[in-house]
Structure formats: structure tokens, C-alpha cells
Amino acid sequence: MALNGDDEIELLLSQMGGGAAAAAAPAHAETTSEKVTSEKKKKKKKSINKDERSSHKRKKKKRKRDHSKDDVVAKDSSTIFAESRLTQNPHDWPCCSNGIRLLELGSGLMHDCNGYSSSAEKKETNKYGSNLCKSCCKSAATHELCISSSKTNKDNDHHDDHPFSATSIASIITSARNARCILGEYYKESQKQKVTPPVNATRVSAKLIMSKLDLYVGRILSRVKKMENNRTRSALISSSDIDLLREKVSTLVKATFTYKEAIKPTASGVALVEARLAAMAACDDVYYRSYYACFFLVGQIDLTPLVPHPATYFTCPGLAWDASDSGRTAFDVFMGDAELDDATKELLLDSWCLNERLTSSKARQANPLLSLWQSRFLENIRHIWTTKYTHVKSPLALKDALNMKHLDDNNADPLIRHETYALSPEAETWRGSIRDYPANFYAYASPTPKVLDAILEASLHERGSVVEAGAGTGYLSAIIASQTKRDTSGEERLPSSVFPYDITPPRQSIEAASNEYHGQVPTFIDVNQAHSFEQASQSILAECGTNTCLLLCYPPPANEMASIALSQYIATGGETVLHIGEWKGLTGSQLFESMLCENFSCKENDAIPLPIWGTDATYLSVWRKNQTDAASEHAKSISAGIGFCSVIKCPNQARRRCRFARCVQYCSQECFEADFRSRRAIFALHMIHLTACNELNFENDNHFMPLLDFESGQLAHVDQSQKKRKKKKNHNKR
Numbered sequence: 084m085a086l087n088g089d090d091e092i093e094l095l096l097s098q099m100g101g102g103a104a105a106a107a108a109p110a111h112a113e114t115t116s117e118k119v120t121s122e123k124k125k126k127k128k129k130s131i132n133k134d135e136r137s138s139h140k141r142k143k144k145k146r147k148r149d150h151s152k153d154d155v156v157a158k159d160s161s162t163i164f165a166e167s168r169l170t171q172n173p174h175d176w177p178c179c180s181n182g183i184r185l186l187e188l189g190s191g192l193m194h195d196c197n198g199y200s201s202s203a204e205k206k207e208t209n210k211y212g213s214n215l216c217k218s219c220c221k222s223a224a225t226h227e228l229c230i231s232s233s234k235t236n237k238d239n240d241h242h243d244d245h246p247f248s249a250t251s252i253a254s255i256i257t258s259a260r261n262a263r264c265i266l267g268e269y270y271k272e273s274q275k276q277k278v279t280p281p282v283n284a285t286r287v288s289a290k291l292i293m294s295k296l297d298l299y300v301g302r303i304l305s306r307v308k309k310m311e312n313n314r315t316r317s318a319l320i321s322s323s324d325i326d327l328l329r330e331k332v333s334t335l336v337k338a339t340f341t342y343k344e345a346i347k348p349t350a351s352g353v354a355l356v357e358a359r360l361a362a363m364a365a366c367d368d369v370y371y372r373s374y375y376a377c378f379f380l381v382g383q384i385d386l387t388p389l390v391p392h393p394a395t396y397f398t399c400p401g402l403a404w405d406a407s408d409s410g411r412t413a414f415d416v417f418m419g420d421a422e423l424d425d426a427t428k429e430l431l432l433d434s435w436c437l438n439e440r441l442t443s444s445k446a447r448q449a450n451p452l453l454s455l456w457q458s459r460f461l462e463n464i465r466h467i468w469t470t471k472y473t474h475v476k477s478p479l480a481l482k483d484a485l486n487m488k489h490l491d492d493n494n495a496d497p498l499i500r501h502e503t504y505a506l507s508p509e510a511e512t513w514r515g516s517i518r519d520y521p522a523n524f525y526a527y528a529s530p531t532p533k534v535l536d537a538i539l540e541a542s543l544h545e546r547g548s549v550v551e552a553g554a555g556t557g558y559l560s561a562i563i564a565s566q567t568k569r570d571t572s573g574e575e576r577l578p579s580s581v582f583p584y585d586i587t588p589p590r591q592s593i594e595a596a597s598n599e600y601h602g603q604v605p606t607f608i609d610v611n612q613a614h615s616f617e618q619a620s621q622s623i624l625a626e627c628g629t630n631t632c633l634l635l636c637y638p639p640p641a642n643e644m645a646s647i648a649l650s651q652y653i654a655t656g657g658e659t660v661l662h663i664g665e666w667k668g669l670t671g672s673q674l675f676e677s678m679l680c681e682n683f684s685c686k687e688n689d690a691i692p693l694p695i696w697g698t699d700a701t702y703l704s705v706w707r708k709n710q711t712d713a714a715s716e717h718a719k720s721i722s723a724g725i726g727f728c729s730v731i732k733c734p735n736q737a738r739r740r741c742r743f744a745r746c747v748q749y750c751s752q753e754c755f756e757a758d759f760r761s762r763r764a765i766f767a768l769h770m771i772h773l774t775a776c777n778e779l780n781f782e783n784d785n786h787f788m789p790l791l792d793f794e795s796g797q798l799a800h801v802d803q804s805q806k807k808r809k810k811k812k813n814h815n816k817r
Contacts, residue, residue: 164386165378165605169561171387173398173454178388185389186253188401189227191219192261193269193287193295199226215408222408223401224264225285228257230389246309247320249380253389255306255373260396260403262299262339263366265292266359267404267466271346278352282416282469283409289346300339303369307332319379328372335365356472357509363466364516370396370403371520378605393524394451397458410461411441417464422773427764434533435694450562452525456694459517467510467770476506477775481743484785501640501669501788503698503742506771518697524604526558527637528663529694534703535566537691541659541705542632549661550619551634552648554583554610555600559636559663561607582631584611584619586644600639616648620655636663638671646675653682658708663693665700666726667737667790668745676726683708690724692746695768700724700746723748726790729761730754739787741779744769748790755781 178186188199196219215222230253245251270280271289280286310325338361344350345358377390391402400407414437423431432438440457467473484504505511521529530538542549542563551560560583588610589598597603613619616633633652638645649660660683664670683706693701702724721727721734728737728750737748744765749755763773780786 161378161380164390167387168392168394168451169449169565169607171392171395171451173392173394173451173458174400176391176395176399176402178391184231186257187229187231188216188223189229191221192225192227192265193291194219194221194225194285196221196226199223221285222268222283222405224403224405224409225268226401228260228264228402230254230257245316246306246313247316247380249377249384249386249389251306251309252373252376252380253386255303256370256390258299258302258306259335259366259369259373262296262303262335263363263370263403265295265299266342266363266366271355277475278356278471280470281409281465282412283405292346293343296339296343300335303332303335320376321379324372324376324379328369328376331365331368331372335362335369338362338365353472353475356466356470357507360466360513361509364513367403367516367520371524375524375602375604378603392451393521394455394458397462398454404462404465406458406461409465410458413465413469414441414461416469417767420468421764421767422760423764423767424760426761427768430692431768434692435531449565450530452521452529452558453531453694455521455525456529456696459521460694463517463770466513467506468772473506473770473772474774476510477772478778480504480506480771481775481778481786484742485780485783487785501745503745504785514697518699521696523601524556526556527696528559528701529696530559530562530663530703531691531693534663534691534693535563537689537703537705538563538632538634538661539566541661544659548580548631549582549634550616550631550652551581551583551636552616552619553635553638553644554585554588555598556589556604557583557606557608557610559583559634560610564608581608582611582619583608584613584616586612586614588612616651617654620651631657632659632661633657634661634663635671637669638664638675640669641672643672643674645671646678649675649678653678660706662704662706663701665745666702666704666724668740669699673791679706685720685722685725687718687720690720690722692724695746698743698745698769700740700748728754730758736790738790739781740790741787742785743771749781749787752781755779 178184190196190198196216198218200217201214216226219225230250267281268284269287269292270284271292272286307329310320311329314322314325338358342358342362345355371393374390374393374396377386380386391399396403398406404410418428435457436453437457437460440454505514538549549560549563551557554560560581564581585598587598589601589604589606611619633648635645635648638648652660660679662671662679666676667673685704685706689705691703693703695701700723702722704720704722704725721732723729723737723746726736727733728735729746729748730750733750733754735750735754737750739749741747744762747758747762747765749758759776762779763776766776767773
């Protein structure tokens with residue numbers, strides 16, 4: 084549903100309980116203490132005499148004269164907000180400034196509770212509500228989140244009703260959060276039996292759900308209308324960003340109407356789950372676009388306690404969802420039902436740190452992207468697995484794929500050539516929302532402690548120096564720079580230097596050129612601008628010579644950036660390459676991978692799987708320069724992470740990759756059949772139920788896509804026994 088003009092917005096607002104009156108309402112009208120706040124402000128207005136008004140005018144003129152000085156302070160404030168992305172503990176968010184709470188939890192969203200009351204000790208009262216409410220014994224996620232009345236009273240420099248103020252942006256985020264929690268924490272009374280409600284959800288009437296969704300989506304619409312009508316007043320947020328936010332709100336409106344249809348008695352339970360996923364993803368779209376705008380609110384108050392970063396938003400218990408109790412309950416259900424093999428359990432619990440996440444009360448190490456992945460994985464389980472949605476949809480999705488139009492495996496666009504399937508269009512939208520925004524705001528891969536240890540081990544071999552090509556936001560370099568590792572003597576060692584560079588580093592300025600993948604998201608560390616490794620190496624070589632590791636994290640697909648950087652690195656005598664991405668897939672190019680295999684070797688156990696975003700097959704592989712002496716020979720890796728068959732100890736290159744779970748790949752029908760139990764476990768991590776595994780067809784291109792063969796450069800459609808004949812045939816053609 085496109086929002087083409089003011090008349091249409093006004094019509095939608097009237098349908099949702101908004102309208103002109105709502106559009107004109109100040110931000111503090113959206114707090115739970117709105118009446119009290121309004122009365123206080125009226126009294127305050129009456130008490131201002133003429134002298135005070137004159138004083139107020141003099142102060143206003145002085146602020147204009149000191150504008151340049153204010154800008155310096157503002158830049159510091161904006162920098163604090165950006166830097167807090169790494170320092171903020173996402174599990175424990177103190178949403179207060181100088182002892183004043185900026186966000187409050189109010190009454191129950193859709194249940195009888197007069198106001199959230201924490202059971203925490205007094206010293207913890209300034210932290211966001213991570214405990215159950217003492218009054219109703221329900222999660223903070225079931226209570227309204229609103230801007231504190233103390234904040235609106237204190238904010239004298241920036242009026243709440245200004246459409247581009249920090250308070251205005253925060254109001255959009257709180258409304259999107261409240262709508263999201265209505266969708267995720269409650270379910271209608273007459274729930275269909277084919278699927279079940281999300282774990283720990285509260286049953287309420289469909290009529291109440293509709294009215295409350297109208298309330299919060301109406302508030303978002305009114306804010307967007309004010310932005311539209313005042314876009315010329317914004318020197319900070321670009322017109323294109325306003326248009327993008329409006330587009331996301333339009334999607335939310337459409338998704339809300341669809342959800343309201345799905346909670347009617349005539350709709351199916353499956354349709355209800357799908358409508359919920361799409362509507363929650365739309366709420367998240369609005370949150371992320373509003374969050375992005377916050378990086379450009381120069382000259383405003385510190386946003387750190389007012390606007391949560393993504394890792395905090397989805398991880399802090401009771402913020403975007405009940406990430407504590409419901410997350411743990413959903414995970415327990417999953418572990419009891421998914422029939423994971425021991426290797427997959429070890430990967431999930433230890434390597435990807437889910438066991439520590441669910442059992443440890445200690446402060447987590449600063450790795451917000453890993454915390455974010457864990458939170459979204461747990462929420463995915465809650466809405467896809469525990470509702471039994473995947474039980475119903477998985478077999479149908481695999482059957483439907485068999486009859487789909489054959490995909491073009493020779494398409495030049497890698498995103499089309501490597502297209503993957505989801506359980507439904509709505510599930511694909513949900514999956515894309517979970518995967519794409521963290522990639523844009525942080526990085527394309529989530530480093531784990533095991534991965535960081537391997538990087539540090541390799542860097543210490545090269546005197547601790549790491550050069551990251553195509554660093555983007557510099558997130559990975561920043562995390563590496565913050566790590567320590569003990570050497571053989573037990574002494575802690577830091578990497579001596581980290582050099583991230585990018586052809587277009589993201590910049591925090593509307594005038595600066597945008598990075599193709601990250602826009603103008605502030606970098607996590609200083610990222611140098613350089614067109615190539617050769618250009619970047621001029622300063623690098625002066626400091627640490629040729630003893631550097633080359634790090635490539637998700638180099639762009641069908642692009643020679645990676646191969647050019649590698650060839651220039653080889654020319655300098657480089658000896659260690661660290662690659663994070665998907666082999667023969669969505670990162671790098673065939674030339675890059677061929678060059679890497681020709682000049683370097685990946686040893687056994689030097690390919691480490693990373694957490695799964697979407698369906699990507701992401702691995703860290705450590706490559707060391709080939710040596711001529713026999714003493715340096717070690718067993719080489721035959722990991723699926725560098726193109727081999729998924730069956731353990733199979734020495735053959737994989738020739739077909741699964742379109743539903745891209746880390747599943749085989750060399751033959753025999754290996755496909757032998758790997759049944761392990762494949763079921765990996766499918767479970769992708770939220771595909773084990774009942775679907777019997778529907779898989781290894782030779783069907785819509786279930787398993789053919790992979791390129793290095794030696795022939797052709798798609799590997801044939802059996803291993805036919806390889807030589809195929810190569811000879813291709814050679815004769817050339």
C-alpha cells in the first residue's frame with residue numbers, strides 16, 4: 084500500500100485512531116503519564132513571567148552566537164553514541180542519563196497492569212527492566228515502552244514537537260517496539276490447532292489486538308507525516324532517508340492490515356504465523372531506518388540511553404521481545420525436538436557460545452554482532468520452530484521447489500545464480516530482515532571466540548599485523564584489535580597493528596560518498612581510504628615490512644577486488660591469508676579461489692564454521708604460503724569450508740550445494756545418502772523440520788545447485804567417475 088499523498092495518510096490515520104490531532108501531538112503525549120505531564124507543562128507555562136521570557140530570548144540569541152562552539156560539543160555527543168556500540172553491554176542496558184531515566188516501562192500493553200514494577204534491587208532501578216514485573220509477573224516485553232516524562236520536562240533545548248528531534252525519532256522507535264511486542268507477545272483467543280502460539284505468549288481478544296496495533300502504527304504514521312511536511316527544515320537527515328523511512332512505514336501499514344485479516348476466525352493458523360512474521364519484520368524495518376537517522380542528529384543530546392543499538396534492542400530482556408525467559412524456553416524445546424547430532428550440538432553450544440549465553444550471568448565480552456546473532460537465532464526458534472510452523476511448511480516447501488521454474492545457473496548475477504529458498508515469501512522477508520540489517524550496520528560475518536583465536540594465532544606468526552581489505556565499517560578489525568591471546572610463555576599478547584582499508588569507507592556525513600554496502604554508518608575503527616592493497620601497503624610496509632596477514636571478510640561476489648588484493652599481496656612476499664566467506668558462492672571469484680589454492684595451503688582444522696546468517700555457508704579459512712621443503716608438509720584440509728564434500732573425511736570436491744542450507748554439499752549420491760543424520764541437524768539450524776528431509780532430491784537443480792569445477796571452469800553436473808571424460812570434452816571444445 085503506497086502512501087502517495089497527505090490525503091491518503093490522513094485517511095489511514097483516521098482508520099488507525101490518528102488523524103490531524105494525533106499528527107500535531109507532542110512526543111510527551113505518547114507517555115503513560117501523558118495527562119500528568121501535560122498539566123505540569125501548562126502550570127510551568129503560566130508561571131513564566133515577562134522577565135523570564137526575556138531571559139529565555141536572550142539565551143536563545145546566545146545559542147545562535149555560539150553556534151560553532153555548540154557544533155563541537157554536538158560532534159562529541161554523536162561520537163559517543165557511535166562508540167558506545169562496542170562498549171554497551173547488550174544484555175544490561177542502563178537507559179538513563181546522569182541518573183535521569185529517559186525511557187520508562189508503563190502499563191501492560193494488552194493485559195491488566197497499572198505499571199511495570201521491577202523486583203530488582205534499588206541500585207539496579209536505572210537499568211532497563213530485565214526482571215518480571217512484581218505486579219503482574221509478566222515480562223517487560225508485555226509493558227508499554229515510552230519516553231520518560233522527566234526527559235520531556237528536561238529537554239528545553241530541543242522541542243519535542245520538532246519532527247527531527249531526538250525525541251521524535253525515539254518516539255517512532257518506541258511505537259514500533261510496542262507494535263512489535265503486541266505481535267510477538269500476544270495471540271488471539273481462538274488459536275488454530277495446526278500451529279501453536281509462540282512460547283510464553285499471552286492470550287487476548289482479537290479485537291483488542293486490532294485496536295492497539297492501530298494506536299501505535301497510527302502514531303508512527305503521524306510522525307512520518309510531520310517529517311514529510313517539514314523536510315525542508317532538516318539539515319541533518321537527507322530527503323532520501325525520509326523517503327526510505329516512509330516506504331518502510333508504508334510496508335508496515337500493509338503488513339498490519341494483513342495481520343488483522345489473519346486473526347479473524349476464517350483465517351488459517353499458518354496464515355496467522357506468516358502474517359505475524361511479515362508484520363514483525365516491517366516493525367524492524369522502521370526501527371532500523373529510524374536508528375540509522377540517529378547517526379546524523381548532530382547537535383542533540385546523547386542518544387545512548389534513549390535509542391538502543393541493534394544488539395541491545397534484540398538482546399536486552401524485555402526490550403524488543405522476551406529474550407531471556409522465552410528465549411531459553413524456546414531453545415529447550417528446540418534441543419528436545421530437533422534431534423541434533425553431537426557435532427552440531429558442540430558447534431551450537433560451545434563454538435557459537437549459546438551455552439554461555441543461556442547459563443552465564445557474567446558480563447559478556449564486547450562482540451555485539453555475536454550477541455545479536457544469538458538473539459535472532461533464539462527468536463527464530465520461538466516463531467518458526469516452537470509454533471510448529473516449520474513442521475507444517477517444510478515438506479510442502481521442498482515439494483513446491485521441485486515444480487518451480489528452473490533457475491539459470493549461468494546467470495551473471497551471483498545473487499540470482501545462488502538463489503536460495505525459504506518456507507514461504509513471508510518467512511523469506513523475516514529471514515532477510517534478520518540477516519541484511521546486521522550486515523549493513525556491522526559486518527557480514529559474526530566472529531566467534533574460536534575464530535578470533537585463530538586470527539590472532541595467525542597474526543602473531545606474522546608479528547601481530549593484520550591488513551583487512553574491503554573493511555567496510557571496520558567492525559571485524561575493531562574486534563580483532565580489542566582481543567588478547569596468551570603466547571607459549573603464558574604472557575598476554577595483542578596484535579601489534581590492524582590496518583583496515585576500503586575503496587569507499589563509510590563516512591558520517593550527508594555530503595560524503597556512501598559505501599555501497601554500509602551507506603554512511605560510522606566506522607568502528609579508523610578505516611583508511613585506498614583503491615587497492617598496493618596503495619594501502621605503502622604505509623603498511625613502512626611500519627611492519629612484509630610480515631602481515633591479509634584478511635578478506637566477504638569480498639564482493641563476481642568482482643575481482645579479492646583477486647587483485649591477493650595478487651598484490653603475493654607480490655610483496657605475503658605468507659598468510661585469512662578468508663571469511665562462502666567458497667564457490669557468494670564471496671570472491673573463481674580467479675581468487677584458484678590463485679589462493681595455487682600459492683597457499685589450508686591445513687587440517689584451519690577451516691572454522693561461523694554462525695549462520697540466512698542460508699550462507701560462512702567459514703574462516705587460514706591459508707599459508709606453500710613451502711618447498713618436505714619438513715613443512717602438513718595434512719591439508721578437506722573441509723566443506725573450502726569446497727569439499729560435507730561428509731567427514733571424504734576427499735572429493737563437492738559438486739552440488741543445497742539451496743535450502745548452503746553449507747550442505749556433496750560430491751555424489753552415495754555421500755548424500757550417507758549423511759542423512761548430520762544433514763537433518765544442519766537443516767534444523769536453518770529452521771527446516773526433519774520431516775522434510777525425505778523430500779530432498781540430490782539430482783534436482785532446484786534442491787541442489789551445481790557448483791563450478793576449478794579445473795574445467797564448468798558447472799559440475801556429472802558424477803565424479805565422469806570427471807576426466809568431461810574435462811577432455813571441454814578441452815576439445817576450446
